[in-house]
Amino acid sequence: MNCSIRTKLILAICLPLVAVYVLLLVIEYRLGKEQSLAQMRLHLAELAAHQAARLDTQLTDLAQVARSTADFLATFPPEKEDMLYGLIRQNLASNPRVFGTCVAFEPGAFKADLARFAPYGCRSPTGEGLFTIDIGKDGYDYTRWDWYLLPKLLGRPVWTDPYFDKGAGEVLMCTYSVPFHRGGRLQGVVTVDVSLEHLRQAMTDIDIEGGYCMIVSGSGTIVSHPRESLIMSESVFSLAEWYELPELAALGREMTAGNSAVRRIPDFETGRPKWAVIAPVPSTGWSLAAMVPEEHVLAPVYARLNRQTGLLLTGLGLTALAMLVVSGWITRPLKRLAAAAREVARGNLDVRVAGFRSRDEVREFADTFNRMLDDLTSSVEARIRETAARESMEREMQIARQIQQSLLPKVRPPFCGRAEFSLDAANEPARVMAGDFYDFWFVAEDRLALVIADVAGKGPPAAMFMAVARTVIRSFSTANRTPAETLSIANHLLAEENEEQMFVTVFFAQYNVCTGELIYANGGHNPPLVARQDGRVEMLDSPGGALLAAWDDADYENRQTRLDPGDLLLLYTDGVTEACNEEAGMFGVDGLKGLVLKLQGAPVDQICREVLQCVNDHRHREAQDDVTLLALKREA
């Protein structure tokens, strides 16, 4: 993930927290919901059963009023109308729940000449005062009404279905009718009316938080409902059909069957779920239903959920804030370190990070960083010192090389203008300083001394030994001494106190420039080549004297030859013949002979140049050994 430590820290801590919080909320919601619903069901079931039982008791009490009146009339047949009205008034007065009551006689039962007689008493619809009438008058034929017919035909008390009492009570009511007999003959019916409006108000008074109670008759007709318009005009089944709610129809069937139950059904208007608890009212065959919308039940759950969500969000915000601050503490020193590192990368080694108060890993890292910079600074300084030292050493070596080079004859080309011979030499050190050297000078008017030498080893020790050897040979070479004598003396001097066992191979010759006579002695050096005018290239016959400085008692021998005009004498060191490459091996004496044969006719300076060039071409890498040449040609 490509983001800052700060973001990572905050995410790493807050994301799990969010997950835990969400989980907590979900669990809390589920549990709370279940618990609330369970509690609601229990509460509603109790409430419904209680209210149904209370209603049943009230209705039974009212029925009792009718029954005792009927019993009384059966035992004591009334003789006067006043007595009947008195009874009715008394019943109404002592039973406030009774809306109206009536004693309806069979035609001719009260008095033979009276076709219908039914004294009725009821409360005024406003609820104040009582009034009584004979509902048998004015053509109101009560004998055809259910409340009279049903008990007459069935021979037992009956609760009628609710109805609008047109011509009598003028309200929606239902009636309990009790038949009374005398001598085996039906005398009449005593009724007690219950106003549905009173029932509705009683139901409304029942406290169901957010819900309501309703009563349904045995056929499903709504008897009591907070909404008046539904009473008697709708049944649960008609509502179920109209709103296409099979759940409501199912509930209606359970209600009409007289069951107790708890059901979750959609509201017929809003469609939102609500909980319905039903309980039977056995005396009338009705059913009481308590209805509560689910959202109302769950309201406290949602409230708690909201509260908890708020708390958790606050907690989360505080945590994030704390992380922001803490991560700032953590990353600020890192940022300083990074800035310091950038500064170092730009080349400023004087940067240090300081001012860390706490002793933690970052501080440790900063200390290490500072130490590293200290080390780096000192190592850079050391390297600068070393470089300076090396440069000064190289300068000194360069000076030493110049001094060494100055020991070699440096008139170029030498002896220009001599008609009898031409001479040139070359010296190419493998390192700054050489162990090889050549030398030439006139020891007498007509005699030229020629030296070529190779000190074992390279570098400063060899160079110093070379300087000594060259000086000794030049100093002790005189016109009177033969080359062998000179070598012998030089060897003796060099061998003395030669603790380091240095040695030098020397070829020393004296050449008579007039006659071409060459007298020479060899102290362990490669025998020079002579290229004759006739095309022969030969190695000078060498007596094989020991190299100088090794044994102080070494003997040297003189040899002699003669150069004819056109003959070429080539002195060289083993740097020429032992120049090596991996494919062709050493350049070798044969290689040199072939080259000399080819170059014989050329001027000496060109010969030297070309031989050097060939040797350099032959070597596969840097110079391995010093290369030194001396070419002498007799011209006339």
Add this chain to the structure above:
Amino acid sequence: MQIHNERYGASLVVRVAGRLDAVSAPAFEAHCQQAIEGGERAMILDCGLLEYLSSAGLRSILIVAKSLGAAGGDFALANARGVVREVLEISGFLGMLRCLDSLDSLDAPTAQG
């Protein structure tokens, strides 16, 4: 360069194979100095397997020969042939050091060191 020691009676034959040059000379020198310090007084450098001898090689031979001489011992060369013999000849080593054509005159080899 490989170095082997072989004992012929009182003599220690040091057999050097390969090149004895600036690179290998210090090892040869150290090897021989160790033998001298170990009490060897008769050493023979067997050049039979030597392929190349440079001036640095010559110097190391000289140093060994001289330090053996200083210790009262005796140094000799043997089996020098071809290019190596040429170098030894030109440098005068053949004239200045004792040379054996072969090891036949020595006692039979007895042990390796």
